[in-house]
Amino acid sequence: MKNHEFYCLHSDLCKTLANPKRQLILDALRNGEVTVGDLVNQTGIPQANVSQHLSILRNKGIVVARRHGSRVNYSITNPKIIKAFDLISEVLNESLAGQSRTVNKAVGKTHLA
Amino acid sequence: MKNHEFYCLHSDLCKTLANPKRQLILDALRNGEVTVGDLVNQTGIPQANVSQHLSILRNKGIVVARRHGSRVNYSITNPKIIKAFDLISEVLNESLAGQSRTVNKAVGKTHLA
DNA sequence: TTGGTATATTGTCATATTCGAATATAAATA
DNA sequence: TATTTATATTCGAATATGACAATATACCAA
Numbered sequence: 001m002k003n004h005e006f007y008c009l010h011s012d013l014c015k016t017l018a019n020p021k022r023q024l025i026l027d028a029l030r031n032g033e034v035t036v037g038d039l040v041n042q043t044g045i046p047q048a049n050v051s052q053h054l055s056i057l058r059n060k061g062i063v064v065a066r067r068h069g070s071r072v073n074y075s076i077t078n079p080k081i082i083k084a085f086d087l088i089s090e091v092l093n094e095s096l097a098g099q100s101r102t103v104n105k106a107v108g109k110t111h112l113a
Numbered sequence: 114m115k116n117h118e119f120y121c122l123h124s125d126l127c128k129t130l131a132n133p134k135r136q137l138i139l140d141a142l143r144n145g146e147v148t149v150g151d152l153v154n155q156t157g158i159p160q161a162n163v164s165q166h167l168s169i170l171r172n173k174g175i176v177v178a179r180r181h182g183s184r185v186n187y188s189i190t191n192p193k194i195i196k197a198f199d200l201i202s203e204v205l206n207e208s209l210a211g212q213s214r215t216v217n218k219a220v221g222k223t224h225l226a
Numbered sequence: 227t228t229g230g231t232a233t234a235t236t237g238t239c240a241t242a243t244t245c246g247a248a249t250a251t252a253a254a255t256a
Numbered sequence: 257t258a259t260t261t262a263t264a265t266t267c268g269a270a271t272a273t274g275a276c277a278a279t280a281t282a283c284c285a286a
Binding site: 004005007008009010011012013014015016018019020021022023024027033061078080081083084085087088089090091092094095096 | 117119120121122123124125126127128130131133134135136137138140164174190191193194196197198201202203204205206207209
Binding site: 040051071 | 261264
């Protein structure tokens with residue numbers, strides 16, 4: 001059993017990934033460096049909001065910024081982030097595929113939703 | 114580029130994983146079925162709170178409940194959940210190891226925290 | 227049926243997250 | 257220097273989340 005602090009760090013990292021807009025951004029960064037402006041265009045998210053999310057991702061060390069003239073290029077620091085992302089996609093797809101079977105079936109007469 | 118709904122489902126799933134207590138619980142379920150009572154003992158989390166978290170995990174299809182007498186056994190529905198969990202652990206460890214180098218270095222004179 | 231043990235749900239409050247609007251900063255250019 | 261373009265930060269309001277206490281439900285045994 002690992003310690004409490006580890007779980008906090010781990011879930012903190014997950015929490016950072018757990019936002020639809022940040023996922024859009026991460027997916028847009030999947031193939032390499034992209035500027036903020038391009039992220040705005042590709043995702044349709046307002047500029048200020050993109051910057052907010054990039055700031056969050058930066059602070060967690062998930063992305064890194066590199067200024068190039070007036071533009072700032074962002075990229076993902078660790079490719080395993082994308083691997084984890086894709087694994088969770090798989091879980092999601094399998095879950096969606098096998099839905100409505102035993103998954104949420106009631107147990108006994110409990111209220112188990 | 115995938116659609117918005119997919120990202121919402123995906124981040125919803127991540128969000129469910131993104132909680133230290135739920136991670137403790139998931140790690141305790143790593144090797145197979147465990148009863149609620151055992152989860153309470155192993156994690157030190159109060160019973161009501163464990164049930165709350167199990168309810169959340171159940172509703173997302175991450176764990177499944179099986180009643181056996183007066184006890185209820187929980188297990189993880191898809192082993193890939195654990196794989197994803199472990200991948201994120203790796204990212205975390207690598208991030209902790211390589212900390213304080215270039216990761217959060219300022220870019221230009223921006224306030225980039 | 228009564229009591230006891232195991233598990234689940236609800237209500238409430240404190241805290242955290244998210245977004246848009248407004249504003250600030252940096253670099254490029256006139 | 258003044259202006260424009262690119263990006264970042266701050267503030268405030270709405271909403272979501274998490275924890276505990278209290279209570280409810282299910283099953284078992286006497």
